[in-house]
Amino acid sequence: MTTIKHKIDDAKDLHDEPFGDVVLRHLIYSVGKDKTHAEARDWNVAVSLAVRDRMVEGWIDTTRHVYARQQKRVYYLSMEFMIGRMLEDNLTNLGLLSEAKEFIASQGLDVETVLHAEQDAALGNGGLGRLAACFMDSMATTGVAGMGYGIRYQHGIFRQTLEDGWQMEEPEDWLFEGNSWEFRRPEVVYEIGFGGHVTHDADGKATWTPAESVQAVAFDMPIAGWEGDHVNTLRLWSARQSGMMNLDTFNDGDFMAAARQQVLAETISKVLYPGDHTPQGRELRLKQEVFFTSASLQDMLRRFFTNYDNLDNLGDHVAVQLNDTHPAIAVPELIRILMDLHGYTFERALEITRETLHYTNHTLLPEALEKWPKDLFEHILPRHLQIINMIDGHFYQEAMAKGLDHHIIAGIQVIHPHQQDWVRMGNLAFIGSRKVNGVSALHTELMKQTVFHDLHTMYPDKIINQTNGVTPRRWLLECNPGLAGLITEQIGDGWIDDLEQLQKIAPLATDAAFQKAYRAVKSANKQRLADMVQERTGITLNTDAIFDTQIKRIHEYKRQHMNIMEAIALYNAIKADPEGTKRGAAWQPRVKIFAGKAAPSYFFAKLIIKLINDVAAVVNNDPDIGDKLKVVFLPNYNVSMAEVLIPGSDLSEQISTAGFEASGTGNMKFALNGALTIGTLDGANVEMLDHVGEDNIFIFGLKADEVAERQHRRARPSEVIKNSPMLQQIMSQLSDGTFSDGETERYRDFLTNVGDHDYFQVIPDFQAYWDMQRQLDGLYQNAEAWFEKAILNTARMGWFSSDRTIRSYADQIWRAPHKMSGT
Ligand code: 7GP
Incomplete structure (x- = not known):
């Protein structure tokens, strides 16, 4: 990459000054501290101001150009x-990231701590x-x-x-x-x-x-x-x-x-x-x-x-x-x-x-x-x-x-x-x-x-x-340096602003050496995710489990509640057959990760958060379950957290009621980073299916017209529940206090919502969702098949760059x- 040199007459010596010197100058003259007293945040500010100086040149230049033309x-x-x-993003786009990192390290500081000392x-x-x-x-x-x-x-x-x-x-x-x-x-x-x-x-x-x-x-x-x-x-x-x-x-x-x-x-x-x-x-x-x-x-x-x-x-x-x-x-x-x-x-x-x-x-x-x-x-x-x-x-x-x-x-x-x-x-x-x-x-x-x-x-x-679309700078290059490096090694760095070039890695999907490297990157990212979970919740994760993640605002149409009900069903199934002898196969360990905020006045969404945490409390502490299932709710979801969760996940939950999610963009970020999608035919999932191919995405459930038709005639879920022992068990556990310390009222509204009218069609989609999850369990045990699909996802997501949009x-x-x- 070339660093652009701008012709701003009054600032012409800026590029001649080593980046580290500029940082030190800002530390002293802008922040007003010396090295011995500076804290991580002070360094962050000094580095930011040094990058900002460089950006200003291009800024003035661009302004002049736009005016002139x-x-x-x-x-x-x-x-x-x-x-x-913003710091890492700006360092990256200006081509200064490695220089900055080296300089920060040379000062005896922890690079991550300094780069992340920004809200x-x-x-x-x-x-x-x-x-x-x-x-x-x-x-x-x-x-x-x-x-x-x-x-x-x-x-x-x-x-x-x-x-x-x-x-x-x-x-x-x-x-x-x-x-x-x-x-x-x-x-x-x-x-x-x-x-x-x-x-x-x-x-x-x-x-x-x-x-x-x-x-x-x-x-x-x-x-x-x-x-x-x-x-x-x-x-x-x-x-x-x-x-x-x-x-x-x-x-x-x-x-x-x-x-x-x-x-x-x-x-x-x-x-x-x-x-x-x-x-x-x-x-x-x-x-x-x-x-x-x-x-x-x-x-x-x-x-x-x-x-x-x-x-x-x-x-x-x-x-x-x-x-x-x-x-x-x-x-x-x-x-x-x-x-x-x-x-x-x-x-x-x-x-x-x-x-x-x-x-x-x-x-x-x-x-x-x-x-x-x-x-x-x-x-x-x-x-x-x-x-x-x-x-x-x-x-x-x-x-x-x-x-x-x-x-x-x-x-x-x-x-x-x-x-x-x-x-x-x-x-x-x-x-x-x-x-x-x-x-x-x-x-x-x-x-x-x-x-x-x-x-x-x-x-x-x-x-x-x-x-x-999503920007490949933040959502691949910066959040997943391991994968970005691996891709660049293979095809050069042209993909960064021409994402369709990722197609060039498709032929490597079955290449043993490339698969091995790709898996190693995923493992390291899972470890980074597990460390974050450990630090924020105290829960220890087994990185051999499927990391199954749903991160987005909490909303009924996004159906986090269908996901947590599936976790309850899985918990029940494991309890009933801990070694998997009856079903004839050991259980594939799974970690269900949730994060997202509920609107403060949206009671039902807040109840879903409470339910996730209630289920987590039971499941995570049950000795019969051990590592086979863990449920995690990470508080205070934000962009920085997504940058750890997305590269570290194996499975992406995009399970909105068909016809309700306008597009989704998290779906794109996950697939780009090699998580497989379990999802409905909704929003941009439909176009992702076209691009990655039906063998590489896991689509289930009602389609938008079927949902509309059921909603129109106010179809009730009772018939489906009556014929499903699995759903019956979940519903009775939610009313008998299994997940609410014996309190039987806590989930009454939940049961009415889902059990009586079920506007968002959780019940009719549930069996198909469960079946697809079990199919994914099986697939995950065949690492070569799984990672072939993961690589093809990365390779075929180029069209979803926001540059194209x-x-x-x-x-x-x-x-x-x-x-x-x-x-
Ligand atoms: C969201 C949509 O829910 C999501 O599907 C889409 O990907 C995203 O916009 C970007 O287009 N909508 C909102 O965040 C929102 O608040 C209400 O919409 C006005």
Whole structure:
């Protein structure tokens, strides 16, 4: 790899200074400590600042280039960025990792300790936020002039602890020790208004006078792509009081009143909402959305006007991607700016908006489609509500012209004309965007058939699929250096930014020497995982067991409860036949690993966590079971933990109720790292099956249409239970206190949920799931067959690189150049 040398005149000597010297200089002059007193965190900061220096060169260079070429810009608006740690990522992309490691070691320090003395930036809930982080990496790698916009939450996703097996939430405080990567931009400040009233002058021109306003201040983080030559920006907004604190009030002794305004303003960027797939019917959440969307639009237009003098062709130069409906207020906000501040007619403003904005949908769950009470909306955003009414009026005409029935039109307008209580953000985002995309082939198809059926009929060319992907830098090169090294030895390092090259290792799947090396890597990764489990839970794992892992937010549709029920069934089977003599084969040892957070208000998800821990307590302490089965729940799942769990797992659980997981991205990370998948035909599993081949992925269960059909006719699970002794035993154990210290009430809600209505089809899928698990037990005992499949998974997952996804967005949605588009 070559390190790029940039031509920043005033910084020309930077590369001539050895990296270690730069670190030492930062330790002394930036951190203010000498070597003898520096702690791991101080070293981490010094190393980070040294890498940051190097990144700044590429950053300034990229900015100059984009300006000079007037390259089309892409703005990715996302309420969430689930970044994780940044140091190793930046060292890797800048080609400085080995140099840094050597230097840290030369100072007599433990390399891991220093590199990991950084809190995860966890400004997100789950998949949606992590996708945004992968996209930032891939936009920089593929040379898209992309900028991320989000909120600089002071507190990211809560820290999860367990108390007696129940989830507890504690505030997280990632900024307490400072953030080495950010640049505060006090000169980049925008006013964001709320409330107030609107007046119209004689010509009909509107003037909105907000009742209150807060300021959005920019904080920038450089995002370097692979090899560090292209560096984009992630700009996060922090809220502060508009105008200074009122000193008169303060001097009069009313300290609290003076401070109150400040606190209220700052509350907007104080904390991430921890809901996942749930609507947040809270005023503050709406304000957060408006806050970051409006600041981002103001900022991009300010930049636009440094090159152009009117907004007529905005969509030729700028593409905005709305990450779910959270920034959907961009639709009326952009129209407002165009009309009220730049004098465009409504029709023209809508056209320009529809040339510029694009919307990604991440879930079909109806309860997760955002809607706001109209009264609240009117109270906070009176002008935006007027504009939404104009959009609805215009839309009505459009729909009538296309021959739609007015009942149907009512159902898809932003505000239903006869049930005026809600402002429906999904409809708003759809109507105001040029393209609307789903995140896997199946999900996109279901969008057309279900939630957006009527809108799709009206605009048949709007919906487009963009299957998700993951960045191979973080999710192979960094998290699995053993496997990355092995691959590079065989095929060179071209795969790092051209992941389809992994196909070149396919012929080695049956090569004895390669298999041996691949297995050795997996064993070492399993040991690293086992060490982490030991350290965090005190549970000792047998690394010969199948490491069977399910990590993701806890949700009924993801069916962690089906997995733990299978663990109970396995426990019962082992108890009944400890040596496996009756079944005629010894038991294949297995470790069931779970991690994930539940939304604080989602009782059933919290009950699932409790059940996992209750089952663990019984199973792990039963002498009849020993090493044959262990159940582990690792608290406080985050990106850094995933980086250990994914390379160290043999089996990946992707068992959502078919039709409910929009895509999944964990599924891709596991398969890339050579874990086999047990899963349903859901989300991107469907496309993984196409790529890895049906012999190399373990698909079971109902298909999406079968699920929909059962749900439609409210099929009950009782028949299935009646015919299954295995399920009956589990159900009676959950009611007789076997796993709840004799307490018979604890799982009553669970039993009603699963035993009575079973909306997520755990019961009808259970037998097929169990059978597939036993088939995998058998396969694992044939190491050659297992690892042939594992290697083929790695070899065939290249298409799931987020570089491919981003190029596809750039070509098909943004119409924006990238390194391979030849522009
Ligand atoms: C997730 C989807 O559940 C997951 O299937 C997908 O891979 C991921 O987005 C990225 O597209 N959705 C969320 O995380 C989420 O919060 C609600 O969706 C808006």
